[in-house]
Amino acid sequence: MNNKAFAAMAAALLLTGCSNPFDKNDAEEAAVTTTAPVTTTEAPEIPTATLPQKMIYLRMGDDESAEPFLTSDHITDCSMEIVPDQPDDSTYVVDIFFDDEGKEIFAQKTEEAANNGSVISIWYNDYIISRATVNAPITDGAAVISGLDMNGAVKITGWIYECIRPQDNTTDEGEQNG
Numbered sequence: 246m247n248n249k250a251f252a253a254m255a256a257a258l259l260l261t262g263c264s265n266p267f268d269k270n271d272a273e274e275a276a277v278t279t280t281a282p283v284t285t286t287e288a289p290e291i292p293t294a295t296l297p298q299k300m301i302y303l304r305m306g307d308d309e310s311a312e313p314f315l316t317s318d319h320i321t322d323c324s325m326e327i328v329p330d331q332p333d334d335s336t337y338v339v340d341i342f343f344d345d346e347g348k349e350i351f352a353q354k355t356e357e358a359a360n361n362g363s364v365i366s367i368w369y370n371d372y373i374i375s376r377a378t379v380n381a382p383i384t385d386g387a388a389v390i391s392g393l394d395m396n397g398a399v400k401i402t403g404w405i406y407e408c409i410r411p412q413d414n415t416t417d418e419g420e421q422n423g
Contacts, residue, residue, distance in 0.1 A: 336393060
């Protein structure tokens, strides 16, 4: 009986920290190696000016400094299509669809470009992704980037979707994700 009481007292003493199995130097070393790293929940401060907004721009001409007449704010959707050229070869096109206001603006600008033999360019931020000479007004509310290989079409379609699909925290049904 005394052995059980003694074992219980020794265990209680060991668990409460009244007994230190390390000498002074070992205890300091153990404390240093077992201390958890300090973490913070604050986000790092990043200036917003250094983070470019992802945007698609349509401009008259192929000069980056030209004022855009349409942006991805007017793009509602895009799609990629395979166009067979020859029996064993295909090219790809990317179709860009505009909202009603974008459709009207695009029709006016393509008419202007067709009358002047001008170029319309499409940009992803600072990078030109397409330039085309316009021969006739385009009034159906869609632009087409043609003559692409599969990798180019996938890349451009991804860039456009990245700009027209806001990265929010909702599902297709509008429910909030937690």
